[in-house]
Amino acid sequence: MRGAWGQGLRNVGDTTLRIVERIGAVVLFLGQILRHSGTSFRRFSLVIREIYFAGVQSLIIILVSGLFVGMVLGLQGFETLQSYGSSESVGVLVALSLMRELGPVVSALLFASRAGSAITAEIGLMKATEQLSAMEMMAVNPLARVVAPRFWGGVISLPLLAALFTALGIMGGFLVTVIMLKVDSGAFWSQMQAAVDFRHDILNGMIKSLVFGVAVAAIATFEGYEAPPTAEGVSGATTRTVVSSSLAILALDLLLTAFMMKGWN
Amino acid sequence: MNRATLNLWVGFFVLLGFVAFLMLAFKVGNLSLDGSGGTYEVVAHFDNIGQLKERAPVRSAGVLVGRVHSVRFDTLHYNAEVQMALDSQYHFPVDSSASVLTSGILGEQYVGLDAGGDDKMLKNGDEIKLTQGAMVLERLIGQFLFNKAQDGGADKTSTDKGAP
Amino acid sequence: MIHQVEIRDLNFGYGDQLVLKGIHLTVPKGSLVAIMGLSGCGKTTLLRLMGGQLLARQGSVRVAGQELNHMNEAQLYAMRRQVGMLFQFGALFTDLSVFDNVAFQMREHTRLPESMIRDLTLMKLNAVGLRGVQSLMPAELSGGMARRVAMARATALDPALILYDEPFTGLDPISMGAIGRLIRQLNDALGATSVLVTHDVQESMKIVDYIYFVSDGVIVAQGTPEEIHASALPFVHQFVWGEADGPLPFHYPGPTLKMDFGDERGQA
Ligand SMILES: Nc1ncnc2c1ncn2[C@@H]1O[C@H](COP(=O)(O)OP(=O)(O)OP(=O)(O)O)[C@@H](O)[C@H]1O
Numbered sequence: 001m002r003g004a005w006g007q008g009l010r011n012v013g014d015t016t017l018r019i020v021e022r023i024g025a026v027v028l029f030l031g032q033i034l035r036h037s038g039t040s041f042r043r044f045s046l047v048i049r050e051i052y053f054a055g056v057q058s059l060i061i062i063l064v065s066g067l068f069v070g071m072v073l074g075l076q077g078f079e080t081l082q083s084y085g086s087s088e089s090v091g092v093l094v095a096l097s098l099m100r101e102l103g104p105v106v107s108a109l110l111f112a113s114r115a116g117s118a119i120t121a122e123i124g125l126m127k128a129t130e131q132l133s134a135m136e137m138m139a140v141n142p143l144a145r146v147v148a149p150r151f152w153g154g155v156i157s158l159p160l161l162a163a164l165f166t167a168l169g170i171m172g173g174f175l176v177t178v179i180m181l182k183v184d185s186g187a188f189w190s191q192m193q194a195a196v197d198f199r200h201d202i203l204n205g206m207i208k209s210l211v212f213g214v215a216v217a218a219i220a221t222f223e224g225y226e227a228p229p230t231a232e233g234v235s236g237a238t239t240r241t242v243v244s245s246s247l248a249i250l251a252l253d254l255l256l257t258a259f260m261m262k263g264w265n
Numbered sequence: 266m267n268r269a270t271l272n273l274w275v276g277f278f279v280l281l282g283f284v285a286f287l288m289l290a291f292k293v294g295n296l297s298l299d300g301s302g303g304t305y306e307v308v309a310h311f312d313n314i315g316q317l318k319e320r321a322p323v324r325s326a327g328v329l330v331g332r333v334h335s336v337r338f339d340t341l342h343y344n345a346e347v348q349m350a351l352d353s354q355y356h357f358p359v360d361s362s363a364s365v366l367t368s369g370i371l372g373e374q375y376v377g378l379d380a381g382g383d384d385k386m387l388k389n390g391d392e393i394k395l396t397q398g399a400m401v402l403e404r405l406i407g408q409f410l411f412n413k414a415q416d417g418g419a420d421k422t423s424t425d426k427g428a429p
Numbered sequence: 430m431i432h433q434v435e436i437r438d439l440n441f442g443y444g445d446q447l448v449l450k451g452i453h454l455t456v457p458k459g460s461l462v463a464i465m466g467l468s469g470c471g472k473t474t475l476l477r478l479m480g481g482q483l484l485a486r487q488g489s490v491r492v493a494g495q496e497l498n499h500m501n502e503a504q505l506y507a508m509r510r511q512v513g514m515l516f517q518f519g520a521l522f523t524d525l526s527v528f529d530n531v532a533f534q535m536r537e538h539t540r541l542p543e544s545m546i547r548d549l550t551l552m553k554l555n556a557v558g559l560r561g562v563q564s565l566m567p568a569e570l571s572g573g574m575a576r577r578v579a580m581a582r583a584t585a586l587d588p589a590l591i592l593y594d595e596p597f598t599g600l601d602p603i604s605m606g607a608i609g610r611l612i613r614q615l616n617d618a619l620g621a622t623s624v625l626v627t628h629d630v631q632e633s634m635k636i637v638d639y640i641y642f643v644s645d646g647v648i649v650a651q652g653t654p655e656e657i658h659a660s661a662l663p664f665v666h667q668f669v670w671g672e673a674d675g676p677l678p679f680h681y682p683g684p685t686l687k688m689d690f691g692d693e694r695g696q697a
């Protein structure tokens with residue numbers, strides 16, 4: 001019995017240590033990326049290419065999911081608020097939940113599994129097929145030429161995607177509640193406008209998605225760059241990217257929300 | 266993929282993202298208020314603020330004109346000190362009055378401003394002297410019963426001045 | 430004599446398995462030197478050490494007179510601008526076309542106008558006989574073609590030192606001869622120094638100036654092609670004539686056959 005407890009405790013300790021180690025490694029890697037980011041900005045076409053792969057190619061999934069999430073929010077909110085006789089407030093509910101939480105978080109989760117995994121797989125495969133070594137031998141630093149552009153492509157794409165997700169979600173809510181359930185359109189918008197604050201809701205939501213973008217892009221590039229150069233290595237790294245970025249997003253969301261609620265000042 | 270099409274797509278994407286952001290800022294967030302125009306702060310003391318919280322709206326004639334910036338307990342006067350940030354495009358006479366009101370029956374509480382008649386306008390850091398605190402249901406009922414008992418219902422109560 | 434590459438007393442290993450044990454080797458400027466040895470004896474490892482991708486555990490590796498072990502990252506990258514390397518498996522950039530692969534270094538390191546890059550790239554592709562595939566993607570090439578493209582890419586900026594990791598594998602006899610002559614030509618025309626890792630004894634004997642044989646982490650024989658040809662060392666003889674029996678084991682060291690297949694059933 002004691003042995004089993006001891007073993008269990010040791011496992012917890014080991015896992016904790018590994019997680020902390022991994023976070024540390026990602027942070028160090030982020031520092032490396034930043035140090036090698038000069039090329040990305042001197043030759044912005046490199047980043048544009050990555051914005052295409054990370055951002056443009058995630059557009060459809062983000063727009064469609066945003067629309068659906070907004071419609072569901074509208075339906076559910078209408079259902080509940082109607083019993084209190086304040087169904088016009090449904091706009092407030094849709095807008096605030098999208099801006100503060102669902103927009104940044106859901107779009108980041110989708111982004112991690114759509115674009116983050118692709119970034120990891122691509123870098124991992126380049127490593128496994130010695131393309132990164134070949135680049136190094138050509139006196140081109142892969143951190144500057146391959147990793148940093150993908151990182152910045154992700155960081156730039158996610159806030160834009162989150163804004164689109166939120167906007168489409170509000171339109172979805174509008175569609176369901178105003179067009180289909182006949183909530184008054186004027187009340188829908190005016191109550192929303194009165195309740196939503198630019199700095200506390202919109203800007204904070206954008207800050208969240210920027211932080212998530214940094215986290216997902218750093219994790220995805222890190223996992224790819226550090227992947228064992230084999231088929232299993234790369235597939236394992238891809239899975240890890242999705243799992244650890246999702247956890248990172250949710251944990252960071254908790255931290256940021258708590259911080260923002262207390263106020264920055 | 267050819268470089269020009271790629272650039273086109275990315276340009277389209279970035280533009281779309283910015284349009285979404287602007288839509289959120291102006292259509293949903295009503296940005297003109299505490300974003301660009303700037304604000305000025307006034308203070309008011311209430312004997313009771315009920316459920317009034319930071320960032321609650323400040324309205325005049327039903328129009329949003331500012332937000333509550335901070336709420337704290339004034340240890341000198343034993344009442345609530347409320348800081349409000351008013352949009353600088355709106356000006357109010359110095360003898361305006363502020364009251365804590367409720368939107369709907371169960372709705373959120375907000376500060377209502379009623380303009381006075383003075384020529385001088387409130388400016389940053391000024392205090393609104395005339396205030397009316399929040400209604401507390403128990404007191405209201407108590408007062409109502411008291412009045413009722415006093416004169417058999419001949420006169421209306423004078424306390425529900427601020428109710429919309 | 431000036432040495433382009435000079436390796437002294439080099440020890441290197443992965444983990445606790447020592448792969449190279451006390452290698453001494455020099456490559457004079459302008460020469461074409463071959464390194465031969467059995468599969469898995471550490472030839473690729475040796476090339477990577479010359480390119481500064483791996484650092485020696487002990488001993489020194491000097492390229493153009495500079496000690497790689499003492500270089501910082503910037504110095505290593507500066508050194509590599511003078512080095513071209515053909516990877517054993519090509520390592521072409523799969524997201525770039527053949528043309529862009531060959532043009533890669535010109536675009537990264539020079540400010541040449543696009544028209545000139547085009548001319549130079551086509552020239553390099555022409556040299557390996559593949560001007561016709563410039564717009565294909567690497568995935569659309571055969572293994573031998575990919576290696577020839579990789580060769581064009583490795584020599585794109587006319588490096589002073591070219592490292593070839595098995596350029597002949599997977600080539601038909603005709604392209605093999607052509608590539609062999611090309612390696613020699615590049616060496617002489619550019620005044621470059623080349624190190625050639627290969628298994629193809631006959632083909633390389635025709636073009637190289639000097640040969641090193643590596644076995645079991647040390648250099649067991651060396652000499653000019655004539656000396657090697659005439660060598661009486663049983664090891665060299667076996668390698669040159671491709672005999673299965675001799676001092677070189679075909680099997681990777683491990684448990685004996687008997688231990689793996691033998692008496693287990695009897696014991697169980
Ligand atoms: N990354 C690595 N990690 C661990 N061991 C390695 C690694 N790379 C190579 N080795 C080991 O080092 C030894 C030498 O490998 P190397 O690739 O240099 O052989 P080689 O001479 O190039 O063989 P070949 O002719 O088959 O290409 C091999 O025994 C191999 O198992």
Ligand SMILES: [Mg+2]
Pocket residue numbers: 472473474517594
């Ligand atoms: Mg090899």
